[in-house]
Amino acid sequence: MVADAAETDVDLIRSFGASEIVRRGDGMAQRFRNVVSARLDAVADGALLCEQITPAIRNGGQIVVVRFWDGEPGRDITVHRINVRGSVTDHADIARLAEQVESGVLTLRVTAVFPADQAVDAHRMLDRGGVRGRIVLEF
Template sequence: MKAIGFTRHGAPEVLETLELPDPTAGAGEVRIRVRAASVNPVDAIIRLGLFDGMVADDRHPLVTGMDVAGTIDAIGPDQPDGFDLAVGDAVIGFVVPSGSHGGYSEYIVLPSLSVTRMPSNVDFVAGASFLSNALTAELTLEALALPSGSTLAVTGAAGAVGGYLVELGAARGLVVIADAAADDEKLVRGLGATHVVRRGAEFVGDVLDVTDGRGADALGDGAILTDAVLPAVRDGGQIAFYLPTDVRPDRGITPFHSYVMRSATRHDAIERLARMVERGELTTRVAEVYPADDAVAAHQRLEQGKLRGRQILTF
């Protein structure tokens, strides 16, 4: 099968077309003929050699990609209770990249618990655009366990994880205080933000103003600003981080360190998010679409930043 990967770390140009053996579905697994795969920032982190435990060389190519959409073309034995998919069904899946096992592939084998029926109202491109980021946000909100009416501040609210924090937080009845540049304010309000505040140096002061000086009950740091935004959190509040950090909050603030790959088989959450998309309660945002052979160009554009939505590779 064709896959897009690399045998050395570095700039986008290290990406190349690889020929790999077709994978086989084992017990509790399905094989998907991939039609679309998303490009996420973590893919670039792996490509650059900055992800612990993932090292490429000539004998061990790496293939990245965490979100796929396609059709089931093989089903292994011993499926989990409640499994109701068939060969030919359109599905989406969450991928934990490991070695040459990654979403940038024509075929991928996944645990059935990592797969669910594709929302009926989207195509493969949109189907591949949301799962890992929405799951990251969903698991964050589960961990924060904020009661309805609590305040959630969000940095990077126009981005993928930040946008889903806004959308899913609003659906939980939270008062969402989200940052946005002027040209993103309409987008962020449309996702359900209660208050839109300024990005950057003014963010902390704006959050404190909105909360009458108290600070937010919790903060999802989608923009990876870490200690710079801690003053926006109230004493005894919570903050969610999305990259490894040495920051140790004071004032009784509890950190949550997100690592969505540990939850790849959270089928209940994966299914819930897919059905929210199907009901129009959760958005899909596609920034750009590239043929898989143009993955280098996709990664070059990723490095420029300011994307609103996910880039998608098609197979």
């Protein structure tokens, strides 16, 4: 598996099974193409790198975006838009995710936990950027 990572996340991404790490930033798509010697069949983009990474996808390939992106990459690339809000009331999906966390298939990465009455502080932390993991509000 080939993945991109910020310099501070290289070890974490390797622990997820990436055999090759591509540095983020300008020219990232070309670095991917250099590593795989061709364009990618598919990309899972959880970091809003859409415009930066789509040049690395082959014509007719696919991109999965797990955050909001309304772009259209062209070249017959299929965009799969996935958003957790669509599953918020799907109890079977939520139960399956809980099972995957409990069995170790999925690893949660929590950066900070705030009491619900400190939601403003949680949003300030998110707005500052650089958050590696999720911010959780406890109710």
